[in-house]
Amino acid sequence: QAKRAGRDRWVLYDETLHTMAVERLATEEALRHALDHGGFRLLFQPIVDVADGRVVSAEALLRLEHPERGTLAPEAFIDVAEASDLIVPIGDWVLQEACRQLARWQARVPDMQVTVNVSTRQVSHLALADQLDRAARDSGADPGRVLLEITEHVLLDAGDAAAAELARVTDAGSRLAIDDFGTGYASLAYLKRFPVSVVKIDRTFVEGLDRPGEDTAIVEAVIGLARTLGLQVVAEGVETAGQLAALRRLGCTRVQGFHLGRPMTGEELADVLDRSRSAGGAEDWLAAVAP
Ligand code: C2E
Ligand code: MG
Numbered sequence: 559q560a561k562r563a564g565r566d567r568w569v570l571y572d573e574t575l576h577t578m579a580v581e582r583l584a585t586e587e588a589l590r591h592a593l594d595h596g597g598f599r600l601l602f603q604p605i606v607d608v609a610d611g612r613v614v615s616a617e618a619l620l621r622l623e624h625p626e627r628g629t630l631a632p633e634a635f636i637d638v639a640e641a642s643d644l645i646v647p648i649g650d651w652v653l654q655e656a657c658r659q660l661a662r663w664q665a666r667v668p669d670m671q672v673t674v675n676v677s678t679r680q681v682s683h684l685a686l687a688d689q690l691d692r693a694a695r696d697s698g699a700d701p702g703r704v705l706l707e708i709t710e711h712v713l714l715d716a717g718d719a720a721a722a723e724l725a726r727v728t729d730a731g732s733r734l735a736i737d738d739f740g741t742g743y744a745s746l747a748y749l750k751r752f753p754v755s756v757v758k759i760d761r762t763f764v765e766g767l768d769r770p771g772e773d774t775a776i777v778e779a780v781i782g783l784a785r786t787l788g789l790q791v792v793a794e795g796v797e798t799a800g801q802l803a804a805l806r807r808l809g810c811t812r813v814q815g816f817h818l819g820r821p822m823t824g825e826e827l828a829d830v831l832d833r834s835r836s837a838g839g840a841e842d843w844l845a846a847v848a849p
């Protein structure tokens with residue numbers, strides 16, 4: 559009896575594994591299809607200067623238009639993209655598209671920037687600096703206005719070759735931001751060893767700023783540390799006016815989150831950019847986002 563139950567359990571386990579493998583293959587197939595047929599899209603989320611409400615940058619966020627499942631966020635496919643190395647050509651497309659969009663914004667607002675997420679595989683593949691160089695040249699965008707977001711894991715995983723690749727990127731004038739800062743295991747020493755210029759405070763810390771607690775102390779400490787090291791700080795995931803007020807009080811200079819704007823198309827972002835910078839509209843825009 560027990561033996562029988564055991565065997566059934568194995569069958570079940572086996573089927574689960576099988577289903578997972580099939581799903582993985584289907585996702586890989588969808589990614590290849592999207593690469594060949596223009597099935598990826600970039601959305602852009604505004605990054606706002608707290609002092610005057612100007613949109614100073616935008617983060618490029620990848621979406622997959624799945625023929626059956628509709629628009630998918632990275633959570634649904636980025637792991638498979640990384641495991642299969644498809645992230646290398648996908649990341650190339652992201653850089654190309656982000657630079658194309660940046661060039662359009664810069665035609666009206668020359669100091670506009672764009673930030674692009676980069677995963678470990680893209681760095682270890684050692685194609686990143688070349689990809690960025692080509693994307694900037696093809697589009698006419700200024701590589702000095704392209705910021706690459708890497709997580710602490712990328713720094714932890716980086717061997718000497720990957721570290722040299724990151725140095726090539728910054729030699730070309732681009733800058734590095736640490737994404738989701740505080741959620742990984744990188745020590746502060748990494749901030750010294752790598753040419754990082756921006757720290758993005760993860761939204762799990764921003765979330766708690768509305769109420770008394772440790773998050774305020776953590777955010778305050780990160781801002782102080784960044785200031786000492788000469789790094790810029792961006793707070794992610796700002797969803798409420800209360801969080802924005804707290805960040806302003808703590809001396810955070812740049813903010814990003816649903817309260818300031820959801821991820822949107824490049825054209826929509828151009829409108830928001832104009833409004834945040836125009837003589838007549840800037841006050842309205844600021845009053846709307848930061849009353
Ligand atoms: P991330 O880089 O930390 O990006 C921020 C994520 O938080 C985005 O999710 C964004 O939509 C979401 N977000 C922004 N503001 C708020 C807010 O106020 N509240 C909440 N709850 N969420 C907010 P998204 O677009 O689903 O991207 C998820 C992750 O996927 C990104 O996290 C990034 O790690 C990765 N990713 C996105 N695009 C790319 C890409 O082109 N390449 C690579 N390698 N990874 C990417
Ligand atoms: Mg990011």
Ligand code: MG
Binds near residue numbers: 737738758760794
């Ligand atoms: Mg982040």
Ligand code: MG
Binds near residue numbers: 761
């Ligand atoms: Mg995050």
